Amino acid sequence: MKFADLHLHTQFSDGTFSPTELVEHAVQQQLAVIALTDHDTVEGCPATARACAAVGIEFITGTELTAEFNDTEVHLLGYYLDIQNARLLAEITKFQTVRQQRIYEMVARINEIGVPLDVQSVFAMANCKSPGRPHVARALLKAGLVKHLDDAFDRYLKKGRVAWVPKARMSALESIALIHQAGGLAVMAHPGLNRTDEIIPGLVAAGLDGIECFHTKHSTAMSEHYLEIADKYGLLVTGGSDCHGYSKAKPLIGSVKLPYEQVEKMAARVAARRQTGPGPNGNGHGH
Numbered sequence: 001m002k003f004a005d006l007h008l009h010t011q012f013s014d015g016t017f018s019p020t021e022l023v024e025h026a027v028q029q030q031l032a033v034i035a036l037t038d039h040d041t042v043e044g045c046p047a048t049a050r051a052c053a054a055v056g057i058e059f060i061t062g063t064e065l066t067a068e069f070n071d072t073e074v075h076l077l078g079y080y081l082d083i084q085n086a087r088l089l090a091e092i093t094k095f096q097t098v099r100q101q102r103i104y105e106m107v108a109r110i111n112e113i114g115v116p117l118d119v120q121s122v123f124a125m126a127n128c129k130s131p132g133r134p135h136v137a138r139a140l141l142k143a144g145l146v147k148h149l150d151d152a153f154d155r156y157l158k159k160g161r162v163a164w165v166p167k168a169r170m171s172a173l174e175s176i177a178l179i180h181q182a183g184g185l186a187v188m189a190h191p192g193l194n195r196t197d198e199i200i201p202g203l204v205a206a207g208l209d210g211i212e213c214f215h216t217k218h219s220t221a222m223s224e225h226y227l228e229i230a231d232k233y234g235l236l237v238t239g240g241s242d243c244h245g246y247s248k249a250k251p252l253i254g255s256v257k258l259p260y261e262q263v264e265k266m267a268a269r270v271a272a273r274r275q276t277g278p279g280p281n282g283n284g285h286g287h
């Protein structure tokens with residue numbers, strides 16, 4: 001049997017693996033296919049594609065966009081993206097600028113309550129264009145200002161805490177259109193994490209292509225529930241570990257195994273769309 005892990009992060013966002021390290025782990029896990037889904041970037045895709053090609057693993061370009069629908073945060077995965085697409089790259093640059101500004105604001109708030117975290121230590125820790133809360137947490141840990149990464153989130157970074165700063169979020173409808181115009185498939189990430197089933201029909205109406213039924217934080221019952229939803233709306237079924245490298249106890253890559261037939265269905269949908277051109281939602285391809 002061939003398996004895929006379609007939700008992975010590297011150092012190009014808040015993962016700790018380089019693309020080469022990620023692919024070494026994919027080999028160990030005997031994965032046939034991987035997709036890279038770094039937050040608000042596609043920058044790691046070329047290096048990951050090269051590392052995959054060298055070891056005979058199939059690679060799918062991807063990203064994970066933070067979006068909102070009816071005031072609810074939703075993460076949208078984009079797959080089979082044209083990573084040269086000008087509009088996609090322009091929007092990603094905006095997200096990254098906001099992420100960088102948000103780091104200054106988070107650190108200023110931490111400083112205000114007397115915790116001497118140096119903002120440059122966060123940027124040094126991140127060393128990428130898409131910095132986020134995990135980098136603030138790691139910088140706090142390195143400076144000895146917290147005992148554990150979870151401690152950093154619990155005390156400062158999680159929603160409602162002093163340094164929690166909301167991210168700029170594109171509307172999910174715009175995110176789906178953005179992914180489509182870059183030739184990609186739009187997939188709702190880890191729906192079980194925030195139990196926001198009520199937004200699914202609206203996303204489907206906007207052209208959602210798939211739903212991440214299998215995820216590290218989904219119970220078996222949850223996965224079954226989302227498989228039923230996928231069936232009901234004719235959505236593609238995807239899955240991935242959401243591995244962030246060694247930021248958690250052990251790497252999660254390969255712990256969620258998506259059967260290869262689901263990848264074939266995704267590829268078929270992309271191929272069909274490229275033949276027929278833009279669909280009813282203004283999707284399709286182009287530059």
Ligand code: AMP
Nearest residue numbers: 014039131132133134149150153158244
């Ligand atoms: P950001 O995109 O900057 O808001 O950061 C979100 C990332 O932070 C997620 O992808 C997780 O990797 C991580 N994260 C969120 N909440 C926690 C938590 N309570 N403990 C550890 N990591 C977390």
Ligand code: ZN
Nearest residue numbers: 009014039244
């Ligand atoms: Zn992350």
Ligand code: FE
Nearest residue numbers: 064075189190
């Ligand atoms: Fe996510």
Ligand code: FE
Nearest residue numbers: 007009064242
């Ligand atoms: Fe993720």
